[in-house]
Amino acid sequence: MAKLKIQDLKRIRDESKRTVLLREGTARAKVTIHMGTCGIAAGAREIMDQVLRLVEKHNVQDVMITSSGCAGMCSHEPMMTVEYRYTAPVKYIDLNKEKVTKIFEEHVLNGEPVPEYALGVGSESMY
């Protein structure tokens, strides 16, 4: 391992930003993918994988990705909820690959909801 200089300390700290935010629980936006057995059967795991790849592609550090159990509207699975900080959470339903990409780029990255894919406004409690 190389001898560190002050710039190296700053560099390591910046590289670990995602870890810091993850452990401190602070984020610009939170994406909750609704799982549960029905969600997984409808393809929620693939949605989760896609969202994670989008995170990687756009190199986002401050977005929280979590999952929750069945939201109750099994006919509209797979679903996800996007909460952009300081704004109301939006529930998206009947998802597919294209919709997820659009929602990620417009709502998660830019804070602008995509009304045509949404069911309504509001988040569920995980517990």
Next chain:
Amino acid sequence: MKPERTHILVCTGTGCVSAGAFDIMEALKTEIKKHNLQEEIAVVPTGCNGFCENGPLVLFEPEGIFYRRLSVQDIPFLVEEHCLKGRPVPSLMYTPPKEKSPIPAMKDIEFFKHQRLVVLRNRGRINPERIEDYIAFDGYMGLAKALEMSPEEIIRQVKVSGLRGRGGAGFPTGTKWQVCREQPRTPKYLICNADEGDPGAFMDRSVLEADPHAIVEGMIIGAKAIGAEQGFIYVRTEYPLAVQRIKKAIKQAEENGLLGEGILGSDLKFTLSVVRGAGAFVCGEESALMQSIMGHVGRPKQRPPFPAQKGLWGKPTNINNVETWANIPQIILKGGEWLAGLGTENSKGTKIFSLVGKVNNTGLVEVPMGIKIREIVYGIGGGVLGGRKFKAVQTGGPSGGCLPESMLDMPIDYESLKSVGSMMGSGGLIVMDEKTCMVDVARYFTDFLAHESCGKCFTCRKGLERMLEILTNICEGKGKEGDVELLEELAIMVRETSMCALGQTAANPVLSTIRYFRDEYDAHIREAICPAGFCKALITYSILEDKCVGCGACARACPVGAISGEKKQVHNIDTGKCIECGACAEVCKFDAINIA
């Protein structure tokens, strides 16, 4: 490679490790791999979270969900439910005593809510064996700033912060550093006192296990300020995990150019090594500790001269406690004024307390100075165990004293505790209830001190021995009128004629219990009764006729066959055979066992 979406932070402080935390960690990794989630979910070992009553425990971030009292058998279900299906598991969460619903989020739990983490800021949050984790949370930025400051400026910040020695004596740290800096002789040395001998204290151990780099960084800053080139960390060998982690941290710092020559590219030079103590409480005393480092028998020496003037090998040595050193990086990074904004007029900053004894939430808590004892015991601690009546709280370990209920609203700081016959000490807080015998408490601490006395001072050596004799006699029902007065005289004599703090503070447990609980001493001596029902020689076990239904549970539980009786008839205890073990009282469902 998928980016991580969840970190599972597994507590691996010694408490949780001894309850199986490493096995839990392996089980988590296995189950996560089974569901092919290992790229998105990381399992991270961290240091002690402080909520030791509830170990083994884990924290899921970023949701902040807290799971406790886990066993390896819980893990497959936990991983399948929470990690795969996204459903947190309420049955594994913390439910406060007397309540029905669990509290999922750690930040909502009373125990954690009221704490103010300064020294323990990285607990449960970083992997202590990864220097990158430490740096991610502003680690070594304090050092970077210190390298651009003059030594005088560094010392000034420490003085402004008002930091006082956290080992117990509370001497102003900035002043000590200044004295050491101004000494002309070289080379100068730094010592970190991690001997932590107080029974039941584990603050220093937890800091070393959770955040060892904080000590390393603090000492490098100290080296710049004082002009030292070599430092020692004296850790008691009874802390194997702490020794392992601090040694690893030192090695990582060396590999990264943070110790040795040319630190962070500057011309600062400093090396650190670990020295292990073993089995001697007195070696936590600074002058005895230095004797031990030099390879001599651990016996205190006359002061003055103080270590800052003449310490290791006759050279100026600055010795500070673990908690004191751990405050330094943040004082330099955020400025001395920042720490001075916490605490009271004369006691700035925070203090870590080990809250133990008859309290619901036992563990490690860090709170600002000036908090009331009541807030710690009832707010953070969740009240007395089993809903029993609060009797006293013992602060400061063997050097401290017991404080009764009337003192519950006293704010905790160095001066206030001293004014009532106790002291801050290293931060032990033992909660006692109505079943604790205060005479036995005095006897316990005096026994400890008598054994740990190095023997150099006649009064400490013989005085404590005599005091122990008298206290043991009282507990066994052989106390005489005049014993209490003799105890007081001996205690004061030991205090005034001992050379080191062991003897000088030995009087506190005895004198404080006599001061506030004189009635218990009198009851033992004059009536041969132990009001708390504890001292075996003074209590008799008997069966209450009106409560006993003759189920026979007690007779079966008795290890010496002292209980006899017919089925459905009132049973009887033969006091000649009874060894007062309490097994019968534990199994009786009808409250029929009387202890008096």
